[in-house]
Amino acid sequence: MKTMHQLAVLAAAVCVSLPGWADSAFLGRPDVQRYIDEQVASGQFNRPELEAVFANVELKPNIIRILDKPSTSRPWYQFRASTVSEKLIADGAAFWQANADALARAERQYGVAPEVIVAILGVETHYGRNTGSFRLVDALSTIGFDYPRRAAYFRGELTQFLLLAKEEGKDPLTLKGSYAGAMGLPQFMPSSYRKWAVDFDGNGHRDIWNNPHDAIGSVANYFSQFGWRHGDDVVVPASVVAGPQIDKLLADKFNLHYTVGELRKMGVAAQAPLADDVPAVLFSLESSPGVTEYWLGLNNFYAITRYNRSTLYAKAVQEIAEQLRQRYYAGLAQRQSEPASAAQ
Numbered sequence: 529m530k531t532m533h534q535l536a537v538l539a540a541a542v543c544v545s546l547p548g549w550a551d552s553a554f555l556g557r558p559d560v561q562r563y564i565d566e567q568v569a570s571g572q573f574n575r576p577e578l579e580a581v582f583a584n585v586e587l588k589p590n591i592i593r594i595l596d597k598p599s600t601s602r603p604w605y606q607f608r609a610s611t612v613s614e615k616l617i618a619d620g621a622a623f624w625q626a627n628a629d630a631l632a633r634a635e636r637q638y639g640v641a642p643e644v645i646v647a648i649l650g651v652e653t654h655y656g657r658n659t660g661s662f663r664l665v666d667a668l669s670t671i672g673f674d675y676p677r678r679a680a681y682f683r684g685e686l687t688q689f690l691l692l693a694k695e696e697g698k699d700p701l702t703l704k705g706s707y708a709g710a711m712g713l714p715q716f717m718p719s720s721y722r723k724w725a726v727d728f729d730g731n732g733h734r735d736i737w738n739n740p741h742d743a744i745g746s747v748a749n750y751f752s753q754f755g756w757r758h759g760d761d762v763v764v765p766a767s768v769v770a771g772p773q774i775d776k777l778l779a780d781k782f783n784l785h786y787t788v789g790e791l792r793k794m795g796v797a798a799q800a801p802l803a804d805d806v807p808a809v810l811f812s813l814e815s816s817p818g819v820t821e822y823w824l825g826l827n828n829f830y831a832i833t834r835y836n837r838s839t840l841y842a843k844a845v846q847e848i849a850e851q852l853r854q855r856y857y858a859g860l861a862q863r864q865s866e867p868a869s870a871a872q
Contacts, residue, residue, distance in 0.1 A: 555582045559673055563683065572691060581665060581690070584701055588662065588670045591707045595675060604813035607840045611651060612847055620646045620848070621855040623655045623740070630728065630741040638748035639758035643849040643856070645747045648835065650852075651845055652715040659713065659737065660706035664689055668709045668718075685709055688718035695722075696733055703737070712736030713743035714750075724750045754834040755827060762829045762846040764802060766810060766822040769795030777810040782825065782833040782842075784809050791824070798824050811839045 554560060560582055567573045602610075624631060624646050631642035646655075653659045668689055672682035689709065693700040705711040709718065713736055716725060725734040728745025736743045768774050773794045777786075786794075789804030796810050808824040815821045825833075825842065832842040 552583075554585050554587060554669075554673075555579060557673070563673075567687065567690075572687075573694075578690075581700055582669070584665075585669045586663065586666045587674065588666050588707075589674070591662075591667060591670050592675055594707055595671070595678070602840075603817075604840055604843070605816050608844060608847070611840075611844045612851070616650050616654065616848065617851045617855055619655055620650045620852045621859055623649070624852065624856045625859070627740050627744060630744045634728070634744050634748035635758075637745075638752040638756075640748040640751045640756050641758070641849070641853075643853040644751070644756075644845070645744055646852055647845045647848040648747050649713050649743060650848060651841070652710075653713050656713045656740070656743075659715070660704055660710065662704060662707050663701065664703050664705045664709055664711065664718075665700050667705065667707055671708070682709065685718045688722055692718055692722050696735075713740065714747045716746065716750075720750070721746075724753060750835065751831055754831045756831045757827055760828050761800075761826055762832065762849075763823045763825050763843065764798050764800040766799055766824045767797045768810070768822050771795060774810070778812055780809050781811070781839065782809060782830055782837065784825075784827065784830055788824070796822075796824070802826075813839075813843060 564575060564578045564582065567578060568575050624642060628642075631645060634640060634645060635642055649655050665686075668682055668686040672679055672686045675682070686709075689703075690700055692698075693703060703711070706715060710716065711718065711721060716736060721734070721736065725736055725742070725746040726749050727734045727742060729739060729741040731739075733739075734742055734746070736746055774796075777791070777794065777796065780786075784807035786808065787804060788798055788802045788806045788808050791808060791810065792798075792804075798808070802808070802824075806826065808826055809830070810822060811825055812820050812822050823843070825839070829842050829846070832845050833839070836842070
């Protein structure tokens, strides 16, 4: 999954992974050799296999330029317009129909509704259409060794990637993903893959690149691990009594520090029935220029923000999921009525 969703969109638009060549000096760099020494000492790899990989790494300085580009936060009305589209909903309903059995099984096993799983796969990669064109070893090595601010994290992800390639019997030089190392239909980072990806079709491999069923099961497992509650709401609208306490509450972003009852005492009222002991967080959205609306995010909202730490992302997933559910069941009703109509 991606932690820098907006930059990923930019990367796809302006930064195509160009044909390159291995950097023959990369393997000999002292920092690369130290990394190899550490991994060999861990007992997880041998030196020849790591040297064979790093001798073929192609550094991608364009990735560093993307990471250094200042990010600009868009208001909700702009984010929504670029994220929630008719095509995404239509294609999502078709994806649901094609994978209905796997989605129903994921709901039974993990308690995560099909529309939520499909919404995540839609937002992340448009159901596998845009999974990334960078070789993952190149992307992770570039950031891990040439971007000091995030080097420690990405070297850790590089290690996780090399381990998963070994576990799955994959050539690490062939696997592709996003400029930031996210993989497959759900855009899992390597550490997320090793923790939460599942072999949902039972063929002995966890293939989130080419197997929609494994991607479906993996997303469902992820949300289950982060406490998704079947049948619960994600958000409810709220009204507020203006004051300095509202700014403090909004600063909480995703964190469920208060209950509905406590929030009401601070001037926040849920516009839907909720028990006083339900944990919630207040967030705001600019629904049009100069117009702010307020919402309470609940437990399942928090779970979505574990996938991508953005209130805009979480709200978009919630809206897409609702529209997908309506579209899918309307289509299902129509399909079920067609044989009877044809018989008349």
